[in-house]
Each structure stands twice: as structure tokens, then as C-alpha cells.
Amino acid sequence: xxxxxxxxxxxxxxxxxxxxxxxxxxxxxxxxxxxxxxxxxxxxxxxxxxxxxxxxxxxxxxxxxxxxxxxxxxxxxxxxxxxxxxxxxxxxxxxxxxxxxxxxxxxxxxxxxxxxxxxxxxxxxxxxxxxxxxxxxxxxxxxxxxxxxxxxxxxxxxxxxxxxxxxxxxxxxxxxxxxxxxxxxxxxxxxxxxxxxxxxxxxxxxxxxxxxxxxxxxxxxxxxxxxxxxxxxxxxxxxxxxxxxxxxxxx
Amino acid sequence: xxxxxxxxxxxxxxxxxxxxxxxxxxxxxxxxxxxxxxxxxxxxxxxxxxxxxxxxxxxxxxxxxxxxxxxxxxxxxxxxxxxxxxxxxxxxxxxxxxxxxxxxxxxxxxxxxxxxxxxxxxxxxxxxxxxxxxxxxxxxxxxxxxxxxxxxxxxxxxxxxxxxxxxxxxxxxxxxxxxxxxxxxxxxxxxxxxxxxxxxxxxxxxxxxxxxxxxxxxxxxxxxxxxxxxxxxxxxxxxxxxxxxxxxxxxxxxxxxxxxxxxxxxxxxxxxxxxxxxxxxxxxxxxxxxxxxxxxxxxxxxxxxxxxxxxxxxxxxxxxxxxxxxxxxxxxxxxxxxxxxxxxxxxxxxxxxxxxxxxxxxxxxxxxxxxxxxxxxxxxxxxxxxxxxxxxxxxxxxxxxxxxxxxxx
Ligand SMILES: Nc1ncnc2c1ncn2[C@@H]1O[C@H](COP(=O)(O)OP(=O)(O)OP(=O)(O)O)[C@@H](O)[C@H]1O
Ligand SMILES: [Mg+2]
Numbered sequence: 001x002x003x004x005x006x007x008x009x010x011x012x013x014x015x016x017x018x019x020x021x022x023x024x025x026x027x028x029x030x031x032x033x034x035x036x037x038x039x040x041x042x043x044x045x046x047x048x049x050x051x052x053x054x055x056x057x058x059x060x061x062x063x064x065x066x067x068x069x070x071x072x073x074x075x076x077x078x079x080x081x082x083x084x085x086x087x088x089x090x091x092x093x094x095x096x097x098x099x100x101x102x103x104x105x106x107x108x109x110x111x112x113x114x115x116x117x118x119x120x121x122x123x124x125x126x127x128x129x130x131x132x133x134x135x136x137x138x139x140x141x142x143x144x145x146x147x148x149x150x151x152x153x154x155x156x157x158x159x160x161x162x163x164x165x166x167x168x169x170x171x172x173x174x175x176x177x178x179x180x181x182x183x184x185x186x187x188x189x190x191x192x193x194x195x196x197x198x199x200x201x202x203x204x205x206x207x208x209x210x211x212x213x214x215x216x217x218x219x220x221x222x223x224x225x226x227x228x229x230x231x232x233x234x235x236x237x238x239x240x241x242x243x244x245x246x247x248x249x250x251x
Numbered sequence: 252x253x254x255x256x257x258x259x260x261x262x263x264x265x266x267x268x269x270x271x272x273x274x275x276x277x278x279x280x281x282x283x284x285x286x287x288x289x290x291x292x293x294x295x296x297x298x299x300x301x302x303x304x305x306x307x308x309x310x311x312x313x314x315x316x317x318x319x320x321x322x323x324x325x326x327x328x329x330x331x332x333x334x335x336x337x338x339x340x341x342x343x344x345x346x347x348x349x350x351x352x353x354x355x356x357x358x359x360x361x362x363x364x365x366x367x368x369x370x371x372x373x374x375x376x377x378x379x380x381x382x383x384x385x386x387x388x389x390x391x392x393x394x395x396x397x398x399x400x401x402x403x404x405x406x407x408x409x410x411x412x413x414x415x416x417x418x419x420x421x422x423x424x425x426x427x428x429x430x431x432x433x434x435x436x437x438x439x440x441x442x443x444x445x446x447x448x449x450x451x452x453x454x455x456x457x458x459x460x461x462x463x464x465x466x467x468x469x470x471x472x473x474x475x476x477x478x479x480x481x482x483x484x485x486x487x488x489x490x491x492x493x494x495x496x497x498x499x500x501x502x503x504x505x506x507x508x509x510x511x512x513x514x515x516x517x518x519x520x521x522x523x524x525x526x527x528x529x530x531x532x533x534x535x536x537x538x539x540x541x542x543x544x545x546x547x548x549x550x551x552x553x554x555x556x557x558x559x560x561x562x563x564x565x566x567x568x569x570x571x572x573x574x575x576x577x578x579x580x581x582x583x584x585x586x587x588x589x590x591x592x593x594x595x596x597x598x599x600x601x602x603x604x605x606x607x608x609x610x611x612x613x614x615x616x617x618x619x620x621x622x623x624x625x626x627x628x629x630x631x632x633x634x635x636x637x638x639x640x641x642x643x644x645x646x647x648x649x650x651x652x653x654x655x656x657x658x659x660x
Contacts, residue, residue, distance in 0.1 A: 086552070086553025
């Protein structure tokens with residue numbers, strides 16, 4: 001079973017700034033399968049953020065065909081894209097991921113609330129933080145957390161609603177080496193245990209080292225696509241899909 | 252609306268304490284001003300209604316037909332004693348009294364002054380709503396009370412002898428000497444300026460009137476129901492053929508004035524609307540602008556634009572209501588503090604006119620501010636509604652946010 005959750009064929013994105021057209025993506029071909037742990041690398045301006053935004057249904061492509069969970073992003077309404085993000089996708093951004101006036105726990109609760117989770121929201125949010133070893137930070141507000149802690153809480157929030165695909169745009173950019181390591185282990189662990197798919201962009205070679213597959217963008221095109229032998233998702237997680245995932249994050 | 256929405260809005264509101272405090276203060280101050288103004292208006296309105304339906308007109312008046320047109324001495328009501336006791340027996344009537352009005356000349360020395368002799372029943376007019384409320388006692392015999400302004404004009408003092416000359420109801424000459432027993436100072440303007448008050452019996456004797464009077468003043472339980480009382484009374488056999496009118500019909504200009512005072516709050520309410528609109532719109536525009544990235548992130552997480560808009564609207568409403576409640580607290584405290592002792596407006600305005608009369612009333616310059624629940628509710632509701640309207644602009648901006656763009660900015 002190929003289990004392709006994201007498929008891009010000749011995807012282009014052109015931004016218009018007044019009269020000037022800025023081609024950010026010039027034809028991206030890429031397939032992402034369940035359980036992948038994929039790093040998107042490339043020079044600044046190569047289109048990493050743009051691609052992640054399209055994959056995350058935050059924006060629509062100008063041309064080509066982009067399917068996420070079998071849905072053509074270009075065909076979806078604003079509301080349908082919001083629904084797709086809410087139900088299937090998790091996001092981690094470079095910084096300021098958290099709502100500053102909410103505690104770590106409340107930040108996690110917030111997405112569960114958006115999902116319509118009812119009474120057991122608080123317990124579920126706490127369980128997610130506990131599982132990621134963040135239980136101690138539950139009642140702190142973002143300002144009372146270090147940068148590394150904030151990013152870990154952001155990951156907890158991204159996965160709390162059990163998304164099938166987590167998109168992270170330079171999640172370690174503001175972290176020191178040690179905190180970047182911790183964050184990568186956290187994400188990798190989630191992927192290994194729950195079969196969640198991660199696609200993240202980065203400039204940091206130490207972060208790239210954790211990836212199973214590395215896709216390099218140059219000038220809005222895929223210039224290189226390398227998979228580490230022996231670490232392909234179906235070999236690491238034979239037959240593991242979302243349905244079989246165990247633990248708090250499981251259904 | 253969930254508790255978490257309220258909590259989030261509350262916390263967001265205080266992210267920029269200084270700015271929020273400023274907006275709350277502006278809204279609060281405008282509310283204080285409006286409440287202060289309302290409380291004075293209400294004091295005026297109540298005072299006017301009380302004066303008009305009290306010493307001035309009562310609730311219902313009875314006259315001989317045509318008397319009000321020319322106030323002719325001979326258009327009198329007859330059998331006044333019997334009519335009054337019939338009225339006083341009526342269950343709808345709380346109190347009834349008779350008055351005589353007679354134009355006359357009064358003099359201390361050479362110079363004569365045009366006055367109006369008012370014959371009143373001291374026993375029935377000294378209660379708080381009577382013409383003699385707060386006036387010095389009117390002894391039996393040939394004693395009079397004189398309006399304070401008239402006395403000043405004539406150079407009269409208590410104890411002086413006053414000669415009164417007029418025409419009796421039968422056309423005969425009426426004159427006699429009276430002792431000034433005291434000066435009266437009422438809110439009924441003409442009494443202060445022209446009134447010479449004497450006991451009803453004295454007036455009847457002076458003007459050769461017998462058991463007659465020009466006016467019956469009747470009061471019921473509720474001034475608002477004076478119209479019903481008037482139509483009820485006009486059906487009484489004792490009042491057949493007489494003119495029976497309630498105070499609204501007798502003094503339409505006062506009714507108009509009272510109604511104007513009743514809606515004057517509308518004008519000053521504009522103040523609160525402007526303050527709330529400006530405070531809320533400005534604060535919310537700035538705060539949503541600063542939070543563009545954060546709002547984009549919430550949209551990215553799958554929050555529907557409606558949810559974000561609701562967050563902003565709740566925040567705006569909260570801001571307005573916090574201001575309104577703060578202002579209400581201060582305003583109500585201010586009114587409560589001045590309610591008993593009153594506020595002297597002559598002193599406040601730096602010694603303006605000491606006397607101010609309009610519409611037959613001498614306007615009080617000492618007022619006792621008072622507020623009704625509806626005054627407060629009205630202001631709070633106005634602030635709330637304005638906040639909602641003012642939230643529309645920032646909310647519309649937020650509703651159009653593109654998550655990818657917001658996240659970049
Ligand atoms: N909203 C936009 N309007 C105009 N141009 C844009 C917009 N977003 C991106 N671009 C342009 O598209 C190109 C790709 O940008 P993108 O942010 O995807 O690159 P990136 O690979 O994420 O870069 P970095 O590593 O610096 O984050 C750049 O030239 C950028 O200036
Ligand atoms: Mg980028």
C-alpha cells in the first residue's frame with residue numbers, strides 16, 4: 001500500500017507584488033507517505049515556507065496539482081481548508097507559536113476546543129503534556145518558558161488533536177544546539193511511536209541529521225531527494241498506521 | 252459563549268494595561284458625566300412635577316366656567332363648604348382645598364402696588380405639597396403673608412401694616428388694613444412676586460363673597476392618573492356644570508417642559524457614544540494589528556474566522572462594559588454623596604443669577620441629584636451597543652486575514 005498523504009505535481013506559486021511577479025515555486029514534484037520524517041532544506045528564498053504553507057492548506061497553489069489527503073487544495077473553500085487544517089494537520093512555527101495570555105495547558109486545550117472536544121479536554125491536554133514530559137510546565141505562560149520549552153509545548157499542541165501530518169517551518173531556528181536536539185528527539189519519538197508524519201524545514205545540518213528523508217529545494221524546484229537507506233517508514237513501522245497507534249495520542 | 256472565550260478575552264484585554272486603562276478611563280469619565288447630568292435632570296424633572304402638581308396646580312382643579320379666561324372676581328364657585336366635604340368624602344381624593352384670587356392694590360405708605368390677594372385655608376395648605384409649605388404661620392384675624400420679592404420691592408417688613416384695596420365680587424369697594432405676619436418664599440413664581448396671602452375666610456369677608464371661592468385644588472394618590480381623577484370628579488353631582496381639569500390640561504407648557512427634561516438625556520448620551528466608539532475602535536484596532544501574527548497562527552490551527560471575530564467582539568464589548576461599570580461606580584457614588592445635601596448651582600456657576608423663573612416656576616438652584624435604575628441601564632446599554640458597533644471595523648479586518656500573510660507579518 002503506497003499510503004501517499006501528500007502529492008505535488010508541477011506545483012507552482014507566484015506571488016504578485018503590484019506589477020512584479022515573484023515565482024516562489026516553479027514546479028515542485030513530491031510525494032509524502034504516512035510515517036515519513038522529512039526535512040525540507042535549501043537556501044533562503046528557495047520556497048520552503050511557501051511549500052509548507054501550501055501543504056498546510058494555508059494558501060492555494062497558482063498551478064500544478066497538489067493533493068493533501070486526497071483533496072485538491074486548489075478546489076477547497078476557505079472553510080474547507082480550515083476544516084482540513086483542524087482535523088488532519090498540525091503546525092509548528094519558528095517562534096511565537098503560543099498564545100501569550102494562555103498557559104501551556106490552556107494553549108493545548110485551545111486546539112482541542114476548536115476541534116469540539118468537550119468535557120475531557122483538560123485531562124486530554126494534560127495527558128499530552130505529560131506524555132511529552134512537559135507536565136511540569138502545564139501552568140506556565142509562554143513568557144515563563146524558555147525558547148526550547150515553548151517549542152516543545154508547541155509540538156505538544158500540534159499533535160494533541162492527533163493530526164496525521166505535522167508541518168513545522170524551521171521549528172529549531174531560534175533554539176541552541178541542545179534544545180534543537182531535544183525537540184528533534186521529541187518529534188522523532190512521536191513519529192516512531194504513533195506513526196505521525198512530520199515535514200519540517202530547516203537550515204541546521206544537525207537537525208537534518210535526524211531526518212529520514214531530505215528534500216532539497218533550489219529556486220522553487222526539488223533539486224535533490226535523498227532517503228536514508230534502512231530507515232524508510234514502512235521498514236521502521238511495518239504496517240503501523242494511525243489506527244494502530246497506541247498511547248494517549250491514539251484514538 | 253464558553254467560559255474560555257470570556258477568559259481569553261479578559262486576558263487579552265489587559266495585555267496592554269496602559270492603553271486599556273486609558274480607554275476604560277475615557278469611557279468611564281463620559282459615563283460619570285452622563286450620569287451626573289442625568290441625575291440633575293431627574294432632580295429637575297421630579298422637582299417640577301412635584302411643584303406643578305403640588306403647590307402650583309394640584310392634580311385637578313375646579314373652576315367656574317370661563318373663570319380662567321378673565322379671572323373675573325364674580326365668576327365664583329358656590330357652596331364651597333358642601334362641595335369640599337363631598338370631594339373629601341370621595342375615595343379617590345386624598346385632599347381638597349379652596350382658594351380665592353383677587354387682584355388688588357396694596358400700599359404701606361403713599362405708593363400702591365398691584366398685587367394678587369390669595370385666600371387660602373392654612374390648615375389645608377401647610378402640608379409639604381401645599382402653597383404654604385415651609386411658610387411662617389398665618390395667624391387668624393387680619394394677618395397676611397407677603398411674597399418675599401413683593402415685600403422687597405415694597406420695602407415691607409414683618410409687623411408692618413398693609414393697606415389692601417380692591418373690588419368685591421358684588422362690585423363694592425373692598426378695603427382693609429392687615430398686619431404682615433411673615434414673608435413667603437415658594438417655588439410658585441407669582442406668589443413670590445405678587446402674592447398677598449390671607450385666610451380664606453378673611454378673603455371672603457374682604458371681597459364680599461360668602462361661601463364662595465374661585466378655585467378648588469384637588470389631589471389624588473398619583474399625579475400620573477390625574478386625568479382619570481378629573482373625569483371621575485366631573486361626574487360628581489356637586490361639580491355639575493363646573494370646569495374640572497387635570498394639571499396636564501391646565502398647564503400644557505409645563506407638561507412640555509417636563510417631557511423635554513425627560514428626554515434631554517438623549518443629547519448628552521451622544522458624549523458617551525463618542526467616547527465609547529473612539530475608545531473601543533482605537534484600542535481594538537491597535538490590539539488586533541499588534542496580534543496579526545498570533546491571529547494568523549490561530550487561523551492556521553483551524554480556528555474559523557468567525558471564531559476569531561467573536562473573540563475580538565467579545566473583547567471590545569468587555570472593554571466597553573468595564574468602562575461603563577467603572578463610570579457607573581463613580582457616578583453612582585457621586586450622586587449618592589450629593590443626593591442628601593444637594594448641590595448649589597448658584598455657587599457652582601460662580602454666583603450667577605440668584606433667581607431664575609420660567610413657566611410660572613421659580614427654578615431651584617439647589618438640586619438634589621437622583622438616579623433611577625433605568626438611567627444606569629440606559630448608559631450601560633448605550634456603551635455596550637456602541638462597543639459592538641465600534642468592534643465592527645477591527646472585526647472586519649480580522650475576518651479578512653489570510654493566514655499565510657498574517658504569519659509572515
Ligand atoms: N507573500 C509573499 N509575497 C511576495 N513574495 C513572497 C511572499 N512569500 C514569499 N515570497 C517570495 O517567495 C520566495 C520564496 O520564499 P519562502 O519564504 O518560501 O522561502 P524560504 O525557503 O522559506 O526562505 P527562508 O529560508 O529564508 O525562510 C522568496 O523570494 C520570497 O521573497
Ligand atoms: Mg521560510
